[in-house]
Amino acid sequence: MAANPLLTKQYAVCVYVYGTRKFETVVADYHEPVKQYAAGTYTLEQIDNALVKGYITEAEYIETMKYTKVEEAPAE
Numbered sequence: 001m002a003a004n005p006l007l008t009k010q011y012a013v014c015v016y017v018y019g020t021r022k023f024e025t026v027v028a029d030y031h032e033p034v035k036q037y038a039a040g041t042y043t044l045e046q047i048d049n050a051l052v053k054g055y056i057t058e059a060e061y062i063e064t065m066k067y068t069k070v071e072e073a074p075a076e
Helices: 005-018 028-041 044-052 058-066
Strands: none
Touching: 005 028, 005 044, 028 044, 028 058, 044 058
C-alpha cells in the first residue's frame, strides 16, 4: 500500500509535535514514511523534544535520526 502524503503528514504532526498519538496507534504501513517525513521536515531540536517529552521512544528516535544523515563523500 502506498502511503498517502496527507495522512503521513498528519501522523507525523500528531506523533512528533503534539504527542497525541504513539507509533502503536499509527497504521504499521506508515511507520517508516512518518519517520522519513519527520526527519526531512522537522528540526533536530523538534525531534529531540519529541524524545524528551516521551512522544517517541529511544528506538523510534534512533530510527528517525537514520533518515537525517547525509551520506559522506569518500575521502580522496
